[in-house]
Amino acid sequence: xxGIIGKKIGMTRIFDEKGVCHAATVIQAxxxxxxxxxxxxxxxYSALQLAFDDKKEKHTTRALRxxxxxxxxxxxxxxxxxxxxxxxxKTGDTIxxxxxxxxxxxxxxxxxxGKGFQGVVKRHNFSGVGYKHHGQHDRERAPGSxxxxxxxxxxxxxxxxxxxxxxxxxxxxxxxVFKVIPDKNLLVVSGSIPGANGNYVLVEKA
Numbered sequence: 001x002x003g004i005i006g007k008k009i010g011m012t013r014i015f016d017e018k019g020v021c022h023a024a025t026v027i028q029a030x031x032x033x034x035x036x037x038x039x040x041x042x043x044x045y046s047a048l049q050l051a052f053d054d055k056k057e058k059h060t061t062r063a064l065r066x067x068x069x070x071x072x073x074x075x076x077x078x079x080x081x082x083x084x085x086x087x088x089x090k091t092g093d094t095i096x097x098x099x100x101x102x103x104x105x106x107x108x109x110x111x112x113x114g115k116g117f118q119g120v121v122k123r124h125n126f127s128g129v130g131y132k133h134h135g136q137h138d139r140e141r142a143p144g145s146x147x148x149x150x151x152x153x154x155x156x157x158x159x160x161x162x163x164x165x166x167x168x169x170x171x172x173x174x175x176x177v178f179k180v181i182p183d184k185n186l187l188v189v190s191g192s193i194p195g196a197n198g199n200y201v202l203v204e205k206a
Contacts, residue, residue, distance in 0.1 A: 011023065032095045033093070034091055036067075
């Protein structure tokens, strides 16, 4: 699907024409420079590689320096590919938030907030083993039994246990576009999107 790279700004609220209040998220969507045009004959598929957010040359790897100099796109922090763009595009062209319209539906891909090592109650919504009475203590948030004794005498893969939580790729689907502000490169969509403020996100047309 066609889309754009953006950055999460924060959340706000929007009132519709009926006076109903909706939670909304503001995204700085673009502008993105086309750093590479992939064609089916050469690359096996058709797509546009977009580059977003300026950075200095000294902070860019040598491989990416050559890549960016070929496209004359400047040095960027974030690269992503999108399929489904209609029309003729060439390297160096700019894709802006104007590709979206009010009333459209979009999907937003981002990296969720990292929460570190968490127990089963927070990570998997367990209720804990029991209460403090009946001879138990400090067991409210324990996982309980995790495997069989005689057969198969092991813990099966995929068992829901404590571990690292968050910091994963998450996709929020079917978000309504409330506003498009081209002069400030802002996109206002319904609901929340993954990640902390300032994180990069991919906005795709649903």
